[in-house]
Amino acid sequence: MNKSYLSKYINRYKKQFFIALTFLILETMGDLIQPTIMSKIIDNGVKRGDMNYVLKLGGIMLLMTALGAICAVVRNIVSSRVSQSFGADLREDLYIKIQDFSFDNIDEFQDASLITRLTNDVNQIQNFSHGMMRVFVKAPVLGLGAIVMAFILNPKMALILLGVVPVVGIVIALNLKISYPIFTEIQKALDKVNGVMREYLAGIRVVKAFNRFDYEQERFRKVNQNLKGITLKGMRITAVFNPVVALVVNIGIVLVLWFGGLGANVGNMEVGKIMAFINYMTQVLFALMIMTRVLNMYIRAKASAERIGEVFKAENTILTKDAPIPIIGVKGQLEFEKVYFRYHSGSRYVLEDIDFSAKPGETLAIIGTTGAGKSTLINLIPRFYDVTEGKIKIDDIDIKDISFNELREKIGIVPQKVLLFTGSIKDNIKWGDKDATDEEVEKVAKIAQAHGFIMSFNEGYDTYLGQGGVNLSGGQKQRISIARALIKKPTILILDDSTSAVDLITERNIRKGLKEYLKDTTTILIAQRITSVMDAEKILVMDRGKIVGIGIHEELMKDCEIYQDIYHSQIGKEVHSLDV
Incomplete structure (x- = not known):
């Protein structure tokens, strides 16, 4: 697993983790000793008819069983607390990291994928850590301990165990190699399911309005069937490897019974030891089966850990300086100086040569054709994205020199999508x-x-x-x-087509109230209706990412063809009704 970010959680919970492991090992030691005690009861007590011996060792077995149960209870309490705390901390840190992301980072990962990483991927790692303190560590300890105890009982018979373990090890290694890429694909397929589901729920009213249920069902069916197919592929591999492990170990048990029976017939092997051997073989089988399950969970947890690691490793594309310039008594003078912007390197510029200024208390209106870059432009002011070239200044200070908190504290935004x-x-x-x-x-x-x-x-x-x-x-x-x-x-107020759903009279009253309430606030107003911008002190006309006109209404009606087109296409519907 990726330890670069997990190390801090390991250090935070390692004491409690080792406490859980200590009680787990004590519990396992009790399990390992019991078959040997049982063999002594049979060979030395039952065979000779010594009931005192049987009762004495039987009492010891009961005592060890009770102590094992106490250890199991303590271990369960500690492991549950540690795993839940670890999962909660990891999920919170991941959430904080995502909160710090720029829009570029969020666009790169996609919303649905981030949701999957916050939920399913964190759960995979949390479940693995919980299992580590419950049965995962117990499996190798129990397996190795069973082999050691078997050697103590009968070294020759124990060679059967040594023959079984390498074969099972090869099977497990093959499982690990084949399964890992598949479980990585499962998580990606789950991302797609979450993406379709999230999109459907967000646009459910549109789906109902256009009666596109069949289309949405087909979209979901495709990603759901894809998830099903990949998951079944992973399960088929598990279905093959687990029985193979069980088969190999059971062959070992048959060999123990065969050679043990032969030894018992000639008097070289006692019945109690044969039963103890069978118990140890069963413990080895249990241990190997658990280790196979562990590796399957490890594969999933490893894939999830790497996906979460990608989020933690991601560098915020928008950085703030170590010693930002404090802005005290800011007035709201806004300047764009030869600004160019594109979303990704290599892509075309979305904004080109944007150069304008807005004074404190001034209303700057932006109007233009659909896709002209109006919303993109105002997203640069609070640094949702950073300019590719040029500068944006507030009171002659480059916004890159201002901390995010201070910059955004001075800006009020009414987004286009409320x-x-x-x-x-x-x-x-x-x-x-x-x-x-x-x-x-x-x-x-x-x-x-x-x-x-x-x-x-x-x-x-x-x-x-x-x-x-x-x-x-x-x-x-x-x-x-x-x-x-x-x-x-706010010192700067951004209104991104924020009155498009209200009637003209209400919009006029809102504009009047804003003018009185925010006399010294610089207002950036984006609108589709020309009546919303005609009274602005400065109107900026955009087309295809460029400024094609700037001035007041009367000036643009003389000099800007695109502004004239917008005006003439709307004048009959709106201007006369407002007596502008």
Whole structure:
């Protein structure tokens, strides 16, 4: 397994781990001694009719059984605590690592794969660690101990055991070599199942609206059948190797009975020792079967450990400086200087030669054709992605020189795709500021034109929202999202087409409220409707990742053909209705 990241957990829990192993070994030693005691009871007690001897050694066997049970209870308690704590710590550290990822990192791994690594892969390693403290270590100790005890009883007969072990070792090695790649594929197939399922649940309303159940069932059937096929392939290998191990060991038991019987007939072997030998052969069989199971679990855990290791090894593509520049009293002057951006090296530029500025208190509106790069541009401001070339500055400070926390604390974002969390409406608004008072929550809700519909609910601001705010309309979700951003009192406010689902009158009232509430805030507004941008102090027109026009409405109507096209395509529907 990958020990580079597991070493810290090994060091953290090694004392408790060794305590569990100590009790496990004591339990195993008791199991190993009992067949020898039993042979003495038969050969020295039962054979001679000495009941005192039988009762004495029988009492010792009972005592050792009781001590073994106590050791097993302690070992189970310690192993359960250690494995659960280890799993919880690993899962939490992995979650924190993913939280620190840039969008590039998340795009690389994919959401579904990260979910599988957080759940199934962590469980595989946790189960293996639990098994290590329960039966996995016991198996080799029991197997080796049984061979040693067999040699003490009868060295010649013990040679049968020495003949069995190498054959089984070869079988196990073949199992390991063949199985590992298959179990790695199983985890990847599980990623695909989770991906399809997650996509379906996220878009279930669209699926229902277009009645595409057959299509979705077929998609799921393909990935599910793929998972089934690969899993069956792995299980078939296990189904072949486990019986082979059992067959080899059982052949050894038959040989013990054969040669033991011959020895008993000529008086060279006592019946008690033959029974003890059979017990030791059974223990060896148990040990080898468990070790085969261990290796199967090890293969899965190793594959999972490497997948988790890939996440821990991944370097954040967006780095902050060791000594970032503190931003105190920031005003919100925003500048893009010859910015170029592409998502991956070698791919085409999504943004080219972006050069503009926005003053504190100014509203900069961005409009353009679909796919022009508007949302990509504003994703660069809070450093969800880093520029490929050029600089972005806030108050003449390169944002790469500012810590993530300080930079994002100054920015309020209303994303194009609104996401609300399970909880009350008040809780969702206070995501922007957990210390906000009820009065502040109500104030920003009024500015966002959300107070009215919130109070129409029986529970008001305490109304419980399902996952993603499923019990709200699109416009209601957008308004709560705006309130959530406003309560931060941001220096820079980014609105990414955040009023597309509200009516024109409500949108106008929101814009009016924003202007009064955030007089000194730099506002970046992306919109599809031209009426949303016409009043802005500066309008930036984009097409195919480039700025093709910049100025106020009147200037663009004279000089920018694309702006004119957008205006003429919408003017009849919206402008007259607002008397602009």
